[in-house]
């Protein structure tokens with residue numbers, strides 16, 4: 251049996267089924283212990299020609315054989331069959347329910363855990379909790395109750411009957427049992443540790459396999475299949491070794507139990523035979539005694555299996571408890587209300603942010619405002635903190651009080667889901683589900699109509715691609731959307747966000763994989779469809795954000811400048827340098843056939859020298 255704060259409640263919850271199971275088990279055990287008495291009647295009847303039934307001595311006739319032995323035997327077998335069926339249904343059925351319920355609670359908790367948790371814990375390890383560990387818990391719950399009570403009830407009843415027949419013989423038989431129990435307890439502790447190691451090794455293997463399958467394209471492109479195979483072999487070998495160690499200990503325990511059973515049978519045969527020889531026992535009684543002992547062989551085996559299962563169950567429950575105890579660190583404050591009728595204004599006010607596991611501030615004193623309905627571009631070098639800015643807006647991480655406002659309300663004073671509801675997001679990795687294109691586009695909206703989906707696809711300029719697919723909107727995408735091109739994936743993600751039609755639209759580097767013409771179409775569509783609604787567009791190419799109402803220029807986690815493209819170009823040398831560099835890169839790319847590499851390098855250097863005479867943007871920003 252297994253106990254723990256996430257399991258105990260199920261004993262109570264399933265109490266009626268478990269009690270019925272226990273009652274059936276009791277009936278089966280009592281019935282089973284009637285069989286050795288019938289053995290005695292048969293042996294003594296055949297040997298002595300007489301049998302003692304309920305204190306009455308009867309001559310052993312066919313009628314006595316039928317009435318007092320065969321008929322009771324039929325009833326016993328019937329009771330045992332029905333009882334065994336019942337306890338199986340009750341115990342194992344409850345265990346299946348426990349697994350399903352616990353899985354649901356785990357999933358519910360997992361979905362509330364922050365991004366941080368998923369950065370530290372890999373998907374493979376989490377999956378092994380949902381498969382291996384939950385299976386172990388189920389096994390341990392159902393089999394555990396059965397074995398514990400069966401060992402207890404059948405063992406005690408059989409011992410009582412044996413004790414009544416001859417207490418000395420029973421005492422002798424109990425000595426190996428006591429030794430066995432001591433050894434089993436010590437081995438149980440070792441087995442718990444080994445099982446934990448085994449599960450850990452399995453998780454590592456799952457992590458590795460999961461990551462490999464996800465990154466198969468990169469592995470193939472770098473021709474690293476063999477390297478990965480070698481690494482997999484190493485992990486697999488470790489997994490195998492720990493499994494072998496565990497199996498060795500489990501087998502040793504099994505062998506010890508068998509040794510115990512055999513040694514007790516030797517004791518019974520030796521001492522019991524001597525009692526028969528001395529006339530204190532007759533042959534029928536010795537067979538009856540052996541019959542009782544045979545009845546407790548299973549409980550004894552059950553004890554060893556119980557030790558083994560409990561050890562595994564404890565280890566798996568520890569791992570599940572770790573998940574369930576993982577704190578939900580991004581959560582609503584008590585009593586917060588919802589963001590009502592959001593308009594979409596945003597303000598970052600002296601926000602400094604460091605990732606929970608980070609060792610430096612990724613954002614430093616960030617301040618800028620976005621008016622409701624404004625179209626704002628966020629640019630900056632890679633690693634400048636652009637994604638972090640929108641992650642904080644989406645409340646993926648906690649922010650300090652008084653640093654981030656939506657519609658003038660501190661994001662900490664309103665519910666997280668209402669802030670997220672106010673946003674539509676196109677993430678940098680453009681994650682798509684392995685579902686139909688229609689379902690992917692309609693993901694953010696309950697009961698989206700085909701027309702709405704089609705409209706969103708048109709706005710994202712992906713409609714023509716979709717209708718070209720054989721199954722159209724019903725085309726099922728492979729895992730993570732691998733059956734569509736990078737640009738199509740981006741545009742399907744944009745369509746998904748556009749369909750939500752939220753007051754704030756966030757696009758994180760979302761048009762990087764499309765050509766300039768398509769980019770222009772999407773941006774023009776955004777301008778019309780999003781009129782009056784806030785749009786934040788993160789981009790690397792300045793040309794993408796040039797036409798926005800405002801641009802926030804980030805440098806090393808600081809807001810270097812805020813303003814229109816023209817204003818920034820003339821007031822912020824760093825921005826100008828970036829613009830000039832990108833223009834030069836575009837030009838050199840266009841005429842790359844004609845221009846040599848050294849010429850490009852010289853050209854790229856030119857604006858840097860030109861900007862040396864210009865002042866750095868003052869105060870970093872020109873706030874609106």
Ligand SMILES: Nc1ncnc2c1ncn2[C@@H]1O[C@H](COP(=O)(O)OP(=O)(O)OP(=O)(O)O)[C@@H](O)[C@H]1O
Nearest residue numbers: 369605607608612631632633634635636637638639
């Ligand atoms: N979960 C995290 N934990 C710790 N540090 C992080 C985490 N995510 C990002 N960082 C760090 O924060 C910094 C800013 O990252 P961010 O993704 O915001 O940059 P970015 O401007 O969006 O870059 P890019 O243009 O390449 O997408 C980087 O130095 C990055 O290494």
